[in-house]
Amino acid sequence: MSSINDPAVLFQGTTLEGPEIDRVTRTLGDLTDVFSDKDALAAMAADQKVYDVACYFPVADGTTAGLFFGITYIYPGKVGTEYFMTRGHFHQLRDRGEFYHCLEGEGMLILMDEDRQTRAEKMYPGSLHYIPGHTAHRTANTGNSMLVFSAFWPSDAGHDYQSISEKGFSGILVEQNGEPVLASK
Ligand code: 6PG
Ligand code: NI
Numbered sequence: 152m153s154s155i156n157d158p159a160v161l162f163q164g165t166t167l168e169g170p171e172i173d174r175v176t177r178t179l180g181d182l183t184d185v186f187s188d189k190d191a192l193a194a195m196a197a198d199q200k201v202y203d204v205a206c207y208f209p210v211a212d213g214t215t216a217g218l219f220f221g222i223t224y225i226y227p228g229k230v231g232t233e234y235f236m237t238r239g240h241f242h243q244l245r246d247r248g249e250f251y252h253c254l255e256g257e258g259m260l261i262l263m264d265e266d267r268q269t270r271a272e273k274m275y276p277g278s279l280h281y282i283p284g285h286t287a288h289r290t291a292n293t294g295n296s297m298l299v300f301s302a303f304w305p306s307d308a309g310h311d312y313q314s315i316s317e318k319g320f321s322g323i324l325v326e327q328n329g330e331p332v333l334a335s336k
Contacts, residue, residue: 160207160220165254165299167205167222176203177238179230184316185238187323187336188231200226201235210306217306224299225258225292232325236261239289239320243309246284249302253278256298259324259331263287269322271333274300287315291324293331 160169179186180197202225210217228235239261242249251260253274260280263269264287272280274290282288292298322333 159209162220162222162301165222165224167207167220169207171207171209173206173208174203175206177201182238185236185319186230186233187319188233191231195230199228201228202226202237208306212306213309214306219304219306219308221302221304222254222299223290223302224297225256225290226297227256227292227295229326232327234259234291234293234324234326234331236291236324237289238312239287239315241265241287241311241314242284242304243311244305244307247305247308248284249282249288249304249308251280251282251288251290252301253280254299254301256292256296257294258290258292258298258300259333261289261291261320261322261324261333263320263322267318267321269320269333271322271324274298287320289315289320291331293324293326 179199186192204223206221208219258274260272260274265285323336324331325334
């Protein structure tokens with residue numbers, strides 16, 4: 152027997168649609184350990200959205216040799232001079248890599264290795280980024296519109312948020328004279 156089926160998910164433009172899509176929103180209130188300027192943060196609304204993530208998990212989390220797909224939507228904004236950004240993480244299985252592909256907007260992929268050396272890559276529509284294993288990754292929106300990118304990663308990668316929550320990245324992305332600058336923390 153053979154069969155022809157509709158796809159489980161539609162990824163059109165920047166939208167991911169289907170019954171199996173998981174969606175999460177992170178607000179400033181969820182990210183109080185992430186931004187450096189605590190006074191600026193305290194003056195902003197805790198329910199201010201910073202980013203949304205839509206994910207397709209076709210296999211269970213932790214499955215060896217499966218793949219996950221997600222779209223991240225970062226709102227434009229700053230806390231003090233620091234751009235709105237994702238929490239950032241190492242993968243729990245440290246050697247697991249990932250691809251990011253920018254769809255819309257402008258931003259920066261901030262990467263930090265296990266020796267805490269931080270670097271950044273510019274993101275703009277069409278830019279493709281390979282994130283090697285053993286590398287923490289976070290994205291920041293440096294523009295005035297939404298930053299949208301897709302991501303592909305192994306289903307057994309997992310997320311280690313703890314070490315970033317405790318120590319942060321060694322570099323933070325701030326606006327200086329209207330330009331994004333990677334400043335040491
Ligand atoms: C992943 C991806 C990506 C990431 C989002 C939100 O490993 O799942 O890197 O989907 O999770 O961009 O970033 P945070 O997970 O750091 O909040
Ligand atoms: Ni990741």
